[in-house]
Amino acid sequence: MSPNARARGRAPVFLAFAGFALFWGCWGALLPAVQESAGVDDRALGLALLMVGLGALLTMRATGALVDRYGPRVLPLTALALAAAALGPALVSGGAALAAALLLLGAASGAMDVAMSAAAVARETAERRPLLNLANAAFSATVVVASLAAGGLRAAGVGPLAVFGGVALVLVGLAATVLRPARGAPRPVARARGPRPRRLLPAPTLLVLGGLGGLAYLVENAWQSWGAVHLESTLDAPAGISAAAPATFAACAAVGRVAGNRLLSAYAAPALLPVAAAVAALGSLLAALAPTAPVALAGIALAGTGTSVCMPTLVSVAGAWAGDDRQASATSSVAATAYLGFLVGPAVVGLVAGAASLRAALVGVAALAALLCVLAPAVGWAARRPRR
Structure with missing residues (x-):
């Protein structure tokens, strides 16, 4: 595989991780502003934040099964879901509404996390080269940049809805362009027919x-x-x-x-x-x-x-x-x-x-x-x- 072909194949993986990090970097910097706009105290915010993890746990394994069945078509859909869910925390008020918005946010985030990780693993397999650590490095670096940028925007008086709206547009753009599977992309490997054991646990x-x-x-x-x-x-x-x-x-x-x-x-x-x-x-x-x-x-x-x-x-x-x-x-x-x-x-x-x-x-x-x-x-x- 030529270096150019390898770079083209890796670009969607890196951009998916960067888009995911763009939201979470901004989220960390804007959480106090979200708390203020929702009008909740620390206790209500802490309870609402638990919903992020719960939502992610609800979708992670299901997303893995969908990726195994439908392949790279799942990743842009999860990016669109995160784009939509990113706006919710900036639009709601009250503890219950914030908790519901964060449950949806966690569900979308968990789905995209699995889909982009699966894309990175699939690319590793195709290239026979390690990639996932490098993709996660892109995530970490983007978190640093996004958090600093979001903090600067907040200091300049920009509200969370405007920032998350910008992030949502980036995610939609990624989903519509580089994250879309190319025409003629290989379909998932067909599974062997026959009964397979159903596991309650992995x-x-x-x-x-x-x-x-x-x-x-x-x-x-x-x-x-x-x-x-x-x-x-x-x-x-x-x-x-x-x-x-x-x-x-x-x-x-x-x-x-x-x-x-x-x-x-x-x-x-x-x-x-x-x-x-x-x-x-x-x-x-x-x-x-x-x-x-x-x-x-x-x-x-x-x-x-x-x-x-x-x-x-x-x-x-x-x-x-x-x-x-x-x-x-x-x-x-x-x-x-x-x-x-x-x-x-x-x-x-x-x-x-x-x-x-x-x-x-x-x-x-x-x-x-x-x-x-x-x-x-x-x-x-x-x-x-x-x-x-």
């Missing part, structure tokens, strides 16, 4: 990969959600410094994923994942015990670099294990299982911080990253299990 291999991904996501979202709070409340950092915590994490995640994509060309996932988890554990411990804000930011940078590699690599392993005809179902099962860790991470940190201290809770996050390091070699066992 296969053991996918449960193992999803469980490891859940640990990685727990560590990742714990730092994304609590890093700034730790700097400000534990280390008395000024607001300008504490706000650098999530940006530092996302920027280092982008760098880590670019490096991880290169390393996967030379090293197998069972060799790379323990090292990445060890880096995350070391960074988490350094940040949790840091005496000053700069030391904590250095630890957060290490944590972001280490955790960034884990989930994309696990999804790649799942897709390779499943084969062409079940790739999307396999990746969606791993993503849905792992997403539970993403949801509970911030809540667990908050509960432990309330019972002990935030510093102690973040030391616990480091311990979980160390546990991931110990368990990561199970990826090799899972990948060798036969499909059934």
Whole structure:
């Protein structure tokens, strides 16, 4: 495959990840404005935000099955769904309406997450080259840029509806152009006829990969959600410094994923994942015990670099294990299982911080990253299990 052909094949994947990140980067910066326009207090906002995760869990596995059946036609539809759902939080008022809007937003987001990840795995299979870490690096880099841009627009007086409207137009444009499957694109591989077992739970291999991904996501979202709070409340950092915590994490995640994509060309996932988890554990411990804000930011940078590699690599392993005809179902099962860790991470940190201290809770996050390091070699066992 020529470099030009490879670039053309990869462009829709990168643009899908960037479009997805464009919304979520703006969302993080505009959440206070959404809260204000909806007229809800912190408690109502916290309850409404739970609906994002619930909505995603409701659509992830179903989207995987749809991608396996209909192929690349599903991705632009999920982008359109996210474009429509992006407007909802800026249009509603009241806790119940905001919760309903965020449930729809989560459902659309979970569907697009699975569809674009499946497209990346399919491209990896076609090229026989790692790609998913690089695509996730595009996501992380776009989140940084989008969050800074949205913050600047908010400071200039631009409201959330206008910003999300612009994001929706970008998503519609992507769906109508580069995300549309080309004419003559290959259809999904036909499945063999005959009865197939129906599972209430994913296969053991996918449960193992999803469980490891859940640990990685727990560590990742714990730092994304609590890093700034730790700097400000534990280390008395000024607001300008504490706000650098999530940006530092996302920027280092982008760098880590670019490096991880290169390393996967030379090293197998069972060799790379323990090292990445060890880096995350070391960074988490350094940040949790840091005496000053700069030391904590250095630890957060290490944590972001280490955790960034884990989930994309696990999804790649799942897709390779499943084969062409079940790739999307396999990746969606791993993503849905792992997403539970993403949801509970911030809540667990908050509960432990309330019972002990935030510093102690973040030391616990480091311990979980160390546990991931110990368990990561199970990826090799899972990948060798036969499909059934």
